[in-house]
Amino acid sequence: MDQQSIALTTLAKRQRRHLVPDLLRNLLKVRLAGAGLAVLAVITFCALAADWISPYSPIAQNTQAMLTSPSAAFPMGTDQAGRDMLSRVIFGSQVSLQVGIIAVGVAILTGIPLGLASGYYGGKLDDVIMRIMDAVLAIPTIVLALAIVAALGPGLWNVMFAVGVTAVPGYARLVRASTLSARERDYVTAAKAIGARAPRIIFLHIWPNVTAPIIVQASLGMSRAILAEASLSFLGVGVPPPTATWGGMLNGGFAYLELAPWLSVFPGMAIFVTVLAFNFVGDALRDVLDPRLGRALGLK
Secondary structure, three states, rough: OOOHHHHHHHHHHHHHOHHHHHHHHHHHHHHHHHHHHHHHHHHHHHOOHHHHHHHOOOOOOHHOOOOOOOOOOOOOOEEEOOOOOHHHHHHHHHHHHHHHHHHHHHHHHHHHHHHHHHHOHHHHHHHHHHHHHHHHOOOOOHHHHHHHHHHHHHHHHHHHHHHHHHHHHHHHHHHHHHHHHHHHHHHHHHHHHHHHHOOOOOHHHHHHHHHHHHHHHHHHHHHHHHHHHHHHHHOOOOOOOOOHHHHHHHHHHOOOOOOOOHHHHHHHHHHHHHHHEEEEHHHHHHHHHOHHHHHOOOOO
């Protein structure tokens, strides 16, 4: 290997090593991104350390303290079964983050290959894949998720799968659009000229250049997945009790809204703050990863 090749390899390694710190530094320059990251850090800590930081068990019932208003002993009050609401909100973060991560993972692992194949090959394959995606998009998200959960039965994994399936068309269409643009680039033409096969071109030349919008879509998809899980649990077809979920707590507190409003206020605030934080981070990632927006904001 000559000195020029060694220098280029060293430069590439150095750029990869500084990629994450540079991305984080640029994120913090975007307004409200720091607040979103801080909130997500707190929620992630609560989910990971729930067993150590929650004052009580989320399913332990105390018949002597049913529907107790917020106090020093119970900062968020208790529910109709005497369970501590603070502990249940903390443990509910575990379910919400699990659903967000797994659902987005299902959508990415399914939608990206479909979008790459559809955008690169085109023709009849493109027509078939996109018409299927259009058919899925024609069904309201919550209705499709309800149908899938009804067919599979309630349960955490079934909810994650259902939410993930409803998000597949968004990723497939986004990747297809980016692939249609990338396949016309000079580097793809050059790869074809030297005899590179389609799979190599797709995964080594096109895929690395369409990842930026996927990162943004995934961050925003987390908030949608959390909302979808909360909606399913509120409707009574999500994660079954006694597992603590924010949507399930809203369902249980709905009948006591006038008598004990804290049953709905605190889980509702948890959903609101988490979704808002993911949206802040998603918008910031869009600004940072889009070269035009980045230059306008002085990030490049």
